[in-house]
Amino acid sequence: MTSPHRRAPLADAAALTPLLAPDRANSSVLRVALVYLVVGLGSFLLMGLLGLLMRLDQGGILVIAPVWFYRVMTLHGAGMVASILLAVTGGLAAAVSATTRLSARVLWIALVIYFIGTSFVILATLVGGFGGGWTVLYPLPTHGLVWTLDAALAMYAGYLFIALGLLLYCVHMLHALARAHGGFVRLFALRFLFSLGRDTRDPLPRPPELIAGVISLDGIAAATAGMLYLVPIFLHAAGVMSVDALYAKNTVLLFGHTMANLSIYVGAGLVYAALPAFTGRPWRTTWAVVCAWDLIIILMLTNYSHHLYADFAQPVGLQLLAEIASYAVALPSFIVTIIGALTLIYRSGIRWTAAPMLLALGIWGWVFGGLGAVLDATIPVNQVLHNTMWVPAHFHTYYLLGAVAFAWGYLFYMVHELTDRRAARASSIAVWLYGIGGAGFILMFFVAGANSVPRRYAVHLAQWQLYARVAVPFVIVLALGLAWLSWDLATRFRAAWRGTEGPTLQP
């Protein structure tokens, strides 16, 4: 069976980079990447079940004691962010590995550190009883009243290890990319950028390489912000110093919000890597692509503070800057990445199998979630939406129907490329179930937000329960779709694992 990218009308076959390097030098990296993706998406499914429990409780269908609800909520939030980031970073490592020499050993070490971190989080919540929310907003973790300081410190230790795992991944990625391209100026195509595309002496990075550089830089910044948050808190716990609440909010949101944002931007990088294989059209490194992604380095780090609009102690200038940055970050993403992806698809002769369908679903969800986010980033609007269900509405949209769809799509692409076996035709139905179930599920969050239902409430008033009740059948449809996709994947995964060694030579 031939792969779709061989059948499709190739405009520039040489520009399409294969997943497996010609000398098979990246076999071991592809294996780690598969582990990242499978473990990340597997954890996502488990965390999703916790989410279903919470919606059942909020709908009044199942009663969970508040002390357990908040523990589940904390694990669900932290687990989702960690799982999705793990999956997409695995995909990105695979996407650049054919042309950039990455160390499988470093990626395994990063994964182990990440696991240690997530183990601490699981212990802190399920054993230690920690229920301070995934945002661990100081001083609640050390002032929860129903959990111990040890549980809070275990949670913080978990975050410390997760941040260290991310840091190791990003530093290694950035170092490898800079070495492959001959420095940061070339990696970020700065001469090409500042000459408005006229200076083409430097070889340009492929879009996934450029994006990997961008997210690695921002990942290092996020991990540093995490340290700036965590170290004073450990010192506070040791009685050495006190911590200012506004400082803590700024640093924890710079850390957490950027971590969450990284997932979607890494996911977008996977679209750049995989979509050309299905459309037969290369995604070139144009000036617009370079400009957009170089701008995102700065913009991704400045928009977090739209979560602080209700903190009137934050200087007004910074509040206005947050609104501007929140609008600004949407522009390059939409105008360059989304329009670029749609152009790649339009009249391409694409053959719609599960993988490109998942990527297309992710494009839809990313924009729809982005619309909800941009509305909420408008300060007067935020006054009546902040910390209502609108907030989980927008981030569930571009997580579940954006980054996660990209990760599933990329994993299906990898399996297809490594096995030369397409997903079962019936799996397209699974993607429809995923899309319809997911859209209904997130829509009920938006409806609840528009009706001022608060987020993070263990007990919902009778008049609020309808929204969660309507959401539950959609979650079941979504779960069916995901279970179907998982089954399809499971039947082909062993062959994909063997495929990382390259095609078997026929006698």
Next chain:
Amino acid sequence: MQNPHVIFGVLIALGAVWTLGWAIIMVRSGRSIPVEQLERSENRIRVGLLGGLAAIAIVVFVLSLPRLPFAGSRRAELGPPQVTITATAVQWGWIISRDRLTAGIPIEFDVTSRDVNHDFAIYDPDGRLLTQVQAMPGYINRLVYRFSAPGTYTVRCLEYCGVGHHMMTARLTVARQE
């Protein structure tokens, strides 16, 4: 700009336009043509969208400026507060210096917290969120607001503050202006 149902309507309208555009591209993905034929149109669309969306963003930003919720902006909009009330959050309740208020006059709420971060959110008698400000330990956040109608309003905590978060409510009784 501050009616959540209108905001939801805007989301659905924009979402419908986007979904329609996306669906057209998906439906018209067959019958391949060389990508070079699209490049000029793609660039035109990009430039048009950049100009259009940037213009919309600037207009929305400018329109949002007179409606900022911060104390200075609200004082400029509503006039100087005639009553000042302190609201102190404590896990899991509110200590409010006065809970009987008058409609039609600007009121300043000086909001703080004794322990962790909370959020002082005022809901109208129909359950609609009207305004909010964070209650932060070590800071006093000043929220200026004018109740337009008498009734019983509910204060809810909107910043997660522990296992009693959902129970952290208070009542404000607003009377007609004499």
